[in-house]
Amino acid sequence: MSEHIVSPKVYIVIFASLMLGTGLTVWAAFQNFHQYNIVIALGIATIKATLVVLYFMHARYSPGRTQLVIVCSIFWLAIMLALTLADYDTRPHDITLAAPQVFYCV
Amino acid sequence: MSNTPLTPDLELPDEHYLNATYGSGIRSWLLTTDHKRIALLYLASVTVFFFIGGVLATMIRIHLLTPGGALVTPETYNKLFTMHGVAMIFFFLIPSIPAVFGNFLIPLMIGAKDLAFPKINLLSWYIYLIGGGFVLYSFSTGGLDTGWTFYTPLSSVYSNSAVTPAVIGIFINGFSSILTGLNFIVTIHTMRAPGMTWFRLPLFAWAHYATSLVMILGTPVVAITLLLAGLERMFHLGFFNPALGGDPILFQHLFWFYSHPAVYIMILPAMGVVSEIIPTFARKPIFGYSFIAGSSIAIAVIGFLVWAHHMFVTGESTYAALTFSFLSYLVAIPSAVKVFNWTSTLYKGSISWDPPMVYALGFIGLFVIGGLTGLFLACLGLDIHIHDTYFVVAHFHYIMVGGAVMGYVGGLHFWWPKITGRLYPKSLSQFAAIILFVGFNLTFFPQFILGYLGMPRRYHTYPPEFQVLNVLSTAGASILALGYLLPMSYLIWSMRYGKVAGPNPWPATGLEWKTDSPPLTENFHVTPEVTWEPYDFQNRPDLGLAAGARPLAPAHGDD
Ligand code: HEM
Numbered sequence: 326m327s328e329h330i331v332s333p334k335v336y337i338v339i340f341a342s343l344m345l346g347t348g349l350t351v352w353a354a355f356q357n358f359h360q361y362n363i364v365i366a367l368g369i370a371t372i373k374a375t376l377v378v379l380y381f382m383h384a385r386y387s388p389g390r391t392q393l394v395i396v397c398s399i400f401w402l403a404i405m406l407a408l409t410l411a412d413y414d415t416r417p418h419d420i421t422l423a424a425p426q427v428f429y430c431v
Numbered sequence: 432m433s434n435t436p437l438t439p440d441l442e443l444p445d446e447h448y449l450n451a452t453y454g455s456g457i458r459s460w461l462l463t464t465d466h467k468r469i470a471l472l473y474l475a476s477v478t479v480f481f482f483i484g485g486v487l488a489t490m491i492r493i494h495l496l497t498p499g500g501a502l503v504t505p506e507t508y509n510k511l512f513t514m515h516g517v518a519m520i521f522f523f524l525i526p527s528i529p530a531v532f533g534n535f536l537i538p539l540m541i542g543a544k545d546l547a548f549p550k551i552n553l554l555s556w557y558i559y560l561i562g563g564g565f566v567l568y569s570f571s572t573g574g575l576d577t578g579w580t581f582y583t584p585l586s587s588v589y590s591n592s593a594v595t596p597a598v599i600g601i602f603i604n605g606f607s608s609i610l611t612g613l614n615f616i617v618t619i620h621t622m623r624a625p626g627m628t629w630f631r632l633p634l635f636a637w638a639h640y641a642t643s644l645v646m647i648l649g650t651p652v653v654a655i656t657l658l659l660a661g662l663e664r665m666f667h668l669g670f671f672n673p674a675l676g677g678d679p680i681l682f683q684h685l686f687w688f689y690s691h692p693a694v695y696i697m698i699l700p701a702m703g704v705v706s707e708i709i710p711t712f713a714r715k716p717i718f719g720y721s722f723i724a725g726s727s728i729a730i731a732v733i734g735f736l737v738w739a740h741h742m743f744v745t746g747e748s749t750y751a752a753l754t755f756s757f758l759s760y761l762v763a764i765p766s767a768v769k770v771f772n773w774t775s776t777l778y779k780g781s782i783s784w785d786p787p788m789v790y791a792l793g794f795i796g797l798f799v800i801g802g803l804t805g806l807f808l809a810c811l812g813l814d815i816h817i818h819d820t821y822f823v824v825a826h827f828h829y830i831m832v833g834g835a836v837m838g839y840v841g842g843l844h845f846w847w848p849k850i851t852g853r854l855y856p857k858s859l860s861q862f863a864a865i866i867l868f869v870g871f872n873l874t875f876f877p878q879f880i881l882g883y884l885g886m887p888r889r890y891h892t893y894p895p896e897f898q899v900l901n902v903l904s905t906a907g908a909s910i911l912a913l914g915y916l917l918p919m920s921y922l923i924w925s926m927r928y929g930k931v932a933g934p935n936p937w938p939a940t941g942l943e944w945k946t947d948s949p950p951l952t953e954n955f956h957v958t959p960e961v962t963w964e965p966y967d968f969q970n971r972p973d974l975g976l977a978a979g980a981r982p983l984a985p986a987h988g989d990d
Pocket residue numbers: 580694695697698740741759760762763766801802803804805806808809810814817818819823826827830831835
C-alpha cells in the first residue's frame with residue numbers, strides 16, 4: 326500500500342468544509358425551495374460525501390485500480406437509482422388514466 | 432468399487448490438513464485460518480440450516496396433503512413457509528457452494544497456499560454464525576411470518592412475529608457474504624501460480640469471480656433495505672409505510688435489486704461446478720471455454736438489470752414493466768450459451784456415468800426447465816395470470832433445488848475424494864442421484880400445473896379439486912428426502928470406510944488434482960507451474976491416460 330502523507334492543513338480545510346456543508350443543510354431545511362428542497366439537500370450531501378471519499382478515505386491518492394472500483398460501485402448505484410426512478414417517473418399521475426391497458430395488448 | 436486401475440494400493444498421505452496439529456483439538460478448528468478447514472466449518476453449518484429448512488419444508492408438504500390443511504393453524508403455516516425460505520436462501524443456498532467449495536477449491540485451483548485474507552475468511556464464518564444466531568432466535572421466539580421477501584408494510588407494521596431479530600440477523604449475515612466475495616476477487620487477481628493466466632483459470636473460478644461481483648455490489652443494498660424496514664418497525668421512521676410518508680413499492684425495488692442478482696449468487700457457482708464435471712467425464716476439453724467464462728460475467732452484469740420483473744403486478748409503471756420484461760429475456764441468453772456449450776462438450780465425448788456426472792446431467796435438464804419457465808414469467812401478459820401462484824414456486828425450485836442444490840450435491844461427490852481422501856460406494860451414489868431426480872420432479876412438476884390452474888402460493892388451504900396434484904407433490908417430497916439422506920449417510924460412512932482415492936481418481940485436469948488427497952495445509956509441496964491449457968486431456972501424460980488414444984478408463988474400474 327502506498328503511504329501518502331496528507332498534511333494536517335488539508336484535513337482541517339476539508340473538516341471545515343464539511344461543517345460548513347452541515348450548517349448549510351440545516352439552514353436549507355428551514356427554507357422552502359418547493360420542488361428543489363430535496364435537490365438542494367441531496368446536492369450538499371453528495372458534495373460532502375465526495376470530499377470524505379476523496380480526502381478522508383484517501384481515494385484521491387489511491388492507485389488507479391482502487392479508483393476504478395469506486396467509480397464502478399457509483400455506477401452500480403446509478404443503475405439502481407436510474408431504473409427505479411424510471412418506474413416512478415413513468416407512472417400515470419392522473420389516476421383516472423386506464424394504465425394497465427397496455428398489459429393486455431402486448 | 433476400486434480405484435484407478437493403474438495404481439492399485441493407495442494410502443492416505445501421512446500429513447494433511449485434517450490431521451495437521453496446530454494448537455489442540457477443537458481450538459485448531461475454531462481458530463484455523465486454513466481455507467480448507469474453514470470450508471469444512473461452513474459445510475457443517477450450512478448443513479444444519481439445510482436440515483432446519485428441510486424439516487420446515489416437510490411440515491409444509493404434510494400440511495398440504497388435505498385441502499383444509501392437515502397439520503397446523505393458518506398463522507403457523509405462514510411461519511413455516513417464511514422460515515423455510517429464510518433458512519434455505521440466506522443461510523443455506525447463498526453460502527453453500529461459494530463458502531464450502533469456493534473456499535476449499537479456489538486456492539487449490541489457482542495454485543495458491545490460501546486465500547488472500549485468511550483471517551477475514553475465518554471472520555466471515557463467525558459473522559455467519561452470529562447472523563444465523565439472530566435468525567434462530569427469531570425462529571424460536573415467535574417465529575417469522577412475512578415471507579422471505581419481508582414486504583412492507585406487513586413486515587414493518589402489521590406482522591406480530593419476531594421480524595426485528597430476523598432482519599438484524601440477515602443484515603449481519605450479509606457481511607459474511609461480502610467478505611467472502613472480496614476474498615475471492617483479491618485472491619483470483621493476485622495469487623495465481625506462474626503460468627495460470629486468466630484464460631487458463633478453471634471455469635469454476637470464473638463463476639466464483641462473477642458471483643463475488645454480485646455479492647459485493649448487491650449485498651449492501653439488501654442489508655440496508657432490511658435495516659430500514661427494521662428501523663421503520665422499531666422507531667416508526669417513514670421509509671416504506673405510506674401512513675408515515677413512505678412508499679411500499681420502494682421496498683420492493685430495493686429488495687429485488689439485490690434479490691434477483693442473489694438468485695445468480697445461487698446458480699452461478701453451481702454452473703461452475705457443472706463446467707468442471709462435464710469435461711472430466713466426457714474426457715474432452717470443454718467446448719467454448721471463453722464463452723462460458725464470459726457468460727458468467729454477462730449473467731452477473733445483466734442480472735442486475737432485471738429486478739422489477741418481480742413487480743409486474745404491484746403497480747409499477749407500464750413502461751418500466753416493458754423494459755424489465757425485455758431485459759429479463761436478455762439474461763436468458765448467457766444462460767443458454769452455457770447449456771449449449773455443455774451439450775456440445777458431451778457431443779462425441781467418451782462419457783462415463785460416474786456419480787458426479789449423473790448429478791451434472793440432472794442439473795442441465797432441470798436448469799433448462801427452470802430457466803425456460805422464467806421466460807414464461809417474464810412475459811407481461813402471462814405473468815398477470817401466474818404471478819404469486821404455484822407456477823412461480825415450481826419455477827424457482829427447478830432452478831434453486833434442481834439446479835443449485837443438484838450442483839452442490841454433484842460437487843460434493845466430485846470433490847469428496849479430494850476433501851476426505853476417500854471414495855464412496857459408486858452404485859449406491861448413482862442410485863441416490865436418480866432418486867433425487869425422480870423425487871424432485873414428482874415434487875415440483877405438479878406445482879407447475881397447480882399454478883397454471885390458479886392455485887395461489889402462500890395459502891394454508893386450497894380447493895378440493897387441487898388435492899390430487901398436492902398429494903403427488905407430497906409423495907415426491909418423501910422420495911426427495913430419501914435422495915438427500917442417502918448421500919448424507921454414505922458420505923459420512925466413507926470418511927472412515929471408503930476406499931482411499933489417491934490424488935486424482937477420476938482423473939481430472941485441474942490443479943487441485945495435482946496435490947495429495949487430502950491436501951497438506953500448504954496445499955502443494957512445491958508451487959506448481961501451469962504449462963497446459965485448461966481441460967486438455969491430450970497433452971497431459973501426468974494424468975496416466977493412454978497416450979494419444981482417447982482415454983476410456985472409467986475412474987472406478989468395474990465394480
Ligand atoms: C432465465 C432467467 C430467469 C428469468 C427470465 C426469471 C424470471 C422470473 C420472474 C419473471 C419471476 C417473477 C414471477 C412472479 O412472481 O410472478 C421469477 C421468480 C423467481 N425466480 Fe426466476 N427467472 C430466471 C432465473 C432464475 C434463477 C437462476 C433463479 C434462482 C437460482 C430464480 C429464482 C427465482 C425466485 C426465487 C423467484 C421467486 C421469488 C419470490 O417471489 O419469492 N430465477 N423469475
